[in-house]
Amino acid sequence: MSHISIAIDGPAAAGKSTIAKRVAKKLEYLYIDTGAMYRAVTLYVLEHGDDIIQNISNHVHITFGINDEVYLNDKDVSAEIRSPEVTNNVSRVAAIGEVRTYLVDMQREISTTSSVVMDGRDIGTTVLPDAEVKIFMQASPKVRAERRLLEETARGNDIDLETLTAEIIRRDEIDSTREISPLVQADDAVLLDTSHLSIEEAEAKIIQLVKDKL
Numbered sequence: 001m002s003h004i005s006i007a008i009d010g011p012a013a014a015g016k017s018t019i020a021k022r023v024a025k026k027l028e029y030l031y032i033d034t035g036a037m038y039r040a041v042t043l044y045v046l047e048h049g050d051d052i053i054q055n056i057s058n059h060v061h062i063t064f065g066i067n068d069e070v071y072l073n074d075k076d077v078s079a080e081i082r083s084p085e086v087t088n089n090v091s092r093v094a095a096i097g098e099v100r101t102y103l104v105d106m107q108r109e110i111s112t113t114s115s116v117v118m119d120g121r122d123i124g125t126t127v128l129p130d131a132e133v134k135i136f137m138q139a140s141p142k143v144r145a146e147r148r149l150l151e152e153t154a155r156g157n158d159i160d161l162e163t164l165t166a167e168i169i170r171r172d173e174i175d176s177t178r179e180i181s182p183l184v185q186a187d188d189a190v191l192l193d194t195s196h197l198s199i200e201e202a203e204a205k206i207i208q209l210v211k212d213k214l
C-alpha cells in the first residue's frame with residue numbers, strides 16, 4: 001500500500017506543530033515533529049558532549065508515544081526538550097551533518113511505514129521531496145513571538161517578549177543560512193501565512209489542499 005506524505009515547513013513558532021497535529025488527527029495520519037527529534041539530540045549532546053556525534057546511532061534512540069511524547073533512550077523527555085538551554089543550542093546541533101543524516105534517514109523510514117504529516121525545516125526540500133502536499137507556513141515575527149510567549153507562560157517559564165523575539169530571529173537566521181538543508185520554501189510548496197488566521201482556519205486550508213490534491 002502506498003502512503004501519503006504531507007510536509008509542513010517554516011520558521012520557528014509559525015504554528016506548524018499545533019496545526020500539523022490537528023491535520024494528522026483529522027486525516028488519521030501519523031504526526032511526526034522533527035524539531036522534537038533535533039531537540040532530543042541536543043539534550044543528549046548537552047549532557048554528554050559533542051564527541052558522541054561521530055557515533056550518534058550508538059547513543060541516541062528516539063521514539064514517539066501515542067500522545068506525541070518524545071522518548072530519548074526510553075526516557076520521556078517531552079518537557080526537557082523545550083527548556084531554554086535546549087532551545088538556545090538546537091540550531092547549532094541541527095547544522096551538523098552527522099546529526100542531520102541520522103535523523104533524516106529515520107524520518108524517511110517512518111514515512112515508508114505510514115501516511116504522515118511531518119513538520120520541520122527541510123521536509124519538503126530534503127526529507128520528503130516527493131510529498132503529495134507541501135506547505136510553507138509563515139507568520140510575522142511579532143505574531144510568532146506573541147504565540148511563543150503564550151506557550152512559555154503556560155509552561156510556567158518566566159520570559160519576556162523581547163527575549164523571545166530575539167531568540168526566534170536568531171534561530172531562524174542560523175536555520176536559514178546553514179550549509180546543509182537550510183530553511184527555504186520548496187519550489188512546489190504552498191505558502192500559508194497564519195498571521196491573521198485562527199488555528200481552525202489554518203487547519204481547514206490545509207485539509208482543503210489535501211482534498212484538492214488526492
Ligand code: C5P
Nearest residue numbers: 034035036038090091094120121122171
Ligand atoms: O520545530 P522546532 O522549533 O522545535 O525546531 C527546533 C530546531 O530544530 C529548529 O530551530 C532547527 O534548528 C532544527 N530543525 C531542523 N530541521 C528540521 C526540524 C527542526 O534543523 N526538520
